Amino acid sequence: MTEAATTHSTGDQLAGQRVLVTGGAGFIGRHVTRALVQAGARVIVADKQPGEVPEGGEALAGDLRDPAFREAAVTTGLDGIVHLAAATSVLASMRDPAGVHELNVTATAGLLELARLRDVPRFLLASTNAVVGDVGTATIDETSPLRPLTPYGASKAACEMLLSGYAGAYGMATCALRFTNVYGPGMAHKDSFVPRLMRAARSGETVRVYGDGKQSRDLVNVEDVARGVLTAWTQQAIGPLVIGAGRSVSVLELVRAAREATGTELPVEHIAAQTGEMPAVVVSIARARSLGYEPKVALEDGLAGVWQDFREQGP
Ligand SMILES: NC(=O)c1ccc[n+]([C@@H]2O[C@H](COP(=O)([O-])OP(=O)(O)OC[C@H]3O[C@@H](n4cnc5c(N)ncnc54)[C@H](O)[C@@H]3O)[C@@H](O)[C@H]2O)c1
Missing domain, CATH: 3.40.50.720 (NAD(P)-binding Rossmann-like Domain)
Structure with missing residues (x-):
């Protein structure tokens, strides 16, 4: 830049x-x-x-x-x-x-x-x-x-x-x-990992995880x-x-947090990692923090909010 x-x-x-x-x-x-x-x-x-x-x-x-x-x-x-x-x-x-x-x-x-x-x-x-x-x-x-x-x-x-x-x-x-x-309420039309987890929790289906699930992501x-x-x-x-959130979690940790938030089993099926799948996304939010930004929503609470939104909408 x-x-x-x-x-x-x-x-x-x-x-x-x-x-x-x-x-x-x-x-x-x-x-x-x-x-x-x-x-x-x-x-x-x-x-x-x-x-x-x-x-x-x-x-x-x-x-x-x-x-x-x-x-x-x-x-x-x-x-x-x-x-x-x-x-x-x-x-x-x-x-x-x-x-x-x-x-x-x-x-x-x-x-x-x-x-x-x-x-x-x-x-x-x-x-x-x-x-x-x-x-x-x-x-x-x-x-x-x-x-x-x-x-x-x-x-x-x-x-x-x-x-x-x-x-x-x-x-x-x-x-x-x-x-x-x-992530958050209002993302039912999306195809990213959190809505896929919510859809699987709602239907009882298995969630597909690319590779070993140890790849980390920053979810805000x-x-x-x-x-x-x-x-x-x-x-x-x-x-x-x-x-961002300034904190990264592995995909498997995210699945565990979603199990907590939804109270469902969320079985996982590991499939071959996609080419281009990033091993990690770890960000620094120091510059945003220096301007007064501070993420406030804990992942567990945030996922509970998405789950409520999905349940209200029905299948
Ligand atoms: N959701 C994420 O995780 C994420 C992450 C990084 C960046 N972003 C960026 O944030 C922005 C918002 O993303 P989002 O997740 O809310 O997406 P979204 O698809 O929910 O919202 C996009 C909106 O843009 C409107 N739109 C699309 N094409 C249009 C067009 N040709 N003319 C007028 N309106 C049009 C759509 O109707 C929709 O309301 C995007 O620029 C996206 O690239 C999103």
Whole structure:
């Protein structure tokens, strides 16, 4: 990263700020939107399917790949953009890299350019630790070199470079929030490991674990992610910022925690490890902590919240 990872602590608050949240109807977006509204922001959700927005919010329905929709969404007078809309599946990105580029990179470049033209001073992007790729068991922080291993990771790394350029050339306050594995209520449409565990707990089926299950992951609760976004905004963070739990657990430990949370047996079947399966994801959240971010949701409590959500929805 060439951009300076600097911050300015001004005590800037969100009350009355106009914030465009792209993808605000998604899993993370709904929690972020709610947190922003609770902090007093005036939120506009731009999403393919915006659904219901919290009271005081506004909804814009459309496809962000469409330049006309981007024009309608990025208006003069916005205080900033929280850009969450994206193609989010790593596996799907391997099947359709060009499609991922169109949404994750081209649409992001379009939004940034409109932000520049319309004097929108702040741009926060949902990025991922996948921009760093496989570092073995080393700890990932904001200085880790970007070596993504999939079209999805590459698309987010490309966005980070664009943000860096707009910060450097135009003084836009851009920040790439590198989320780890996010979990929490509202993720039933996802195919990541936590919802797979919950579906298996609900149906009594066996859970498939790649390899020996000793690979470790950092799982961050979506409420903590929302806190991280608000911290980045209020502290005017610039540059990359790792938002995670700061604690990694093995897949087998995660299964054990899910057994506790669900009160079910959750039998495990080990299958051959996938190529590209990372041996570990261990991140440092020291920079986020220095800005006042502190993850609060313990894994066991967070999993209980997801389980309740799955049970309420039924099979
Ligand atoms: N969930 C995770 O573990 C995780 C981890 C790292 C980074 N991220 C990033 O966080 C962001 C949010 O992820 P999520 O898990 O909430 O995903 P999600 O799929 O639940 O939400 C994405 C939202 O974007 C909207 N969207 C998709 N394509 C669109 C388009 N062309 N035009 C308008 N809206 C569109 C969808 O309707 C959806 O509401 C993404 O950028 C993702 O890459 C997520």
